[in-house]
Amino acid sequence: MELKSKNLFGAILLFIVLDLSILVINYWITYQISKDAIAINLSGRQRMLSQSMTKSLLMLQSQHSVELIRATHEEFRDSVSVFDETLLAFKHGGLTVNSDGEIIRLSRVDSFPEAGLIDQTIQIWRPMHELLLPYMTGSLDMPEQLIIQLREQMIHNNLQILDLMNRLTSGLERQSLQRANTLRIIQTIVFFLALFNFLFIVRKFHLLARQSAMKTQHYNELAMRDPLTELFNRRQFESNLEKEVATVDRHQHSNIALVMIDLDGFKPINDKYGHEVGDVVLCTIATRLSEGARVNDTVARVGGDEFMLICPDLHNKEDADAFCQRLLTELSQPILTNVGQVSVGASIGIAFYPDHADNINDLTRMADKAMYTAKSFGKNRYVCLDPTRIDVKPG
Structure with a gap:
């Protein structure tokens, strides 16, 4: 009986552990999906920023009012800053801003081939960023010759950046789906283990209850029976x-x-x-x-x-x-x-x-x-x- 009680206690403890594991896995799935959604959204935003920078460079070379030129300069600088910051966050992990201007932490992308796509994008982006770096702070306007050079590079590189970011988005989506499916499989396995363990506990309780009832009945029989002849006392x-x-x-x-x-x-x-x-x-x-x-x-x-x-x-x-x-x-x-x-x-x-x-x-x-x-x-x-x-x- 003592061994059976220990087995039952162990089964109950295991059920609690499995039940908590299901809750933890469910929380982890939610957390991973949320984190992956941020990365997927930011990779999509990189495409939009690349398009925005190309558009701004084209506008800076056109004949517009001074106010519009300055506004375009500011928009271009903001796009460059966010694009570069997000790209580095993809590479090394770190802080960036979302579309609402909130500061968020982005995890490093180190899976294959997504990490390679980030490296290729940085390799394409780095020469342009070095040209822009002196003009990213203060109110110094970019000279006409630099704008022409950047426009030509941006037009040439934009399609590559868009393609790389599209592939990055697809890769992150695929990776997120695989991770979620793996966690759900583990969750399902743990759930069925918990279910089988619960049925084992129910069966044990049923057996113990039946044994207790039989023992009670036996004691009642002993209380009403003559021990020698087994007739009523x-x-x-x-x-x-x-x-x-x-x-x-x-x-x-x-x-x-x-x-x-x-x-x-x-x-x-x-x-x-x-x-x-x-x-x-x-x-x-x-x-x-x-x-x-x-x-x-x-x-x-x-x-x-x-x-x-x-x-x-x-x-x-x-x-x-x-x-x-x-x-x-x-x-x-x-x-x-x-x-x-x-x-x-x-x-x-x-x-x-x-x-x-x-x-x-x-x-x-x-x-x-x-x-x-x-x-x-x-x-x-x-x-x-x-x-x-x-x-x-x-x-």
Whole structure:
């Protein structure tokens, strides 16, 4: 039982661990999807920034108002700054800003081939960035010749950057999907492990509950049974007698017979051959009484060599005579023991409720008196006693 309790405790602990693992994996999936979504969105934004820088360079070479030129310069610088910052964050990991201007942390892209796409983009972007670096701070405007040079490089490189960023976006999406699927597979495995473990716990609880019920039933049986003969003991017999009397009181046309039996000649056998032989005799008598009783009868051992029966609905005295005569015949048969055959007789007293008594105490007293009357008339016989007459029948 201690081992089973330890197994059950281990199963419950494992279930808790698996359940927590499912929650952690679910949180991790959500976190990874959120993080991957940021990277995917930023890779898409890089394409837009590349297009924006190309457009700004084309506008700077056109004839526009001074205010528009300055606004275009500012927009170009912002696009270059964010593009470069995001590209470095992809390469090394770090801080950048999202489309709402919020500072976010971007994890380093180190998977293949996505990391290679970042390196190629940096290789294309680096010469342009070095040309732009002196003009990224302050209000210094870019000279016309630089704008022409940058425009030509941007027009030449824009398609490559767009292609690389498209491939990066696709790669990040594929990587995110694979990671999510892997985590979901692990989550599914853990879920089924938790489910099987839960079913194991339920089964264990069911088995323990059934064992507990069986043990309780066993203890109840021990509490109501005579340990030697396994017949009902006196306490259970009295409880059954109360129930039978209550049943008779509810059904006025029925009755019960209380049969009291005391063995004749048992004490000399027990004294001569010892308790081992005496126990064999008592168990044999108990078996014969159980086999001789009817289905609804209650048989009990109420003392050392005293037995009692509750017999509902023995309808008349003739039925009682036949029943008691059969018991006397069965009980007087020789009993085989390890010292040879021994024989005992029986003195039987019988009283009816409600014919001979109107309560349990008087009924018991009448049956007891009838049994001792049988002994006084020579033993091995039965007596049906009522307040007006005594009927003695020899075995």
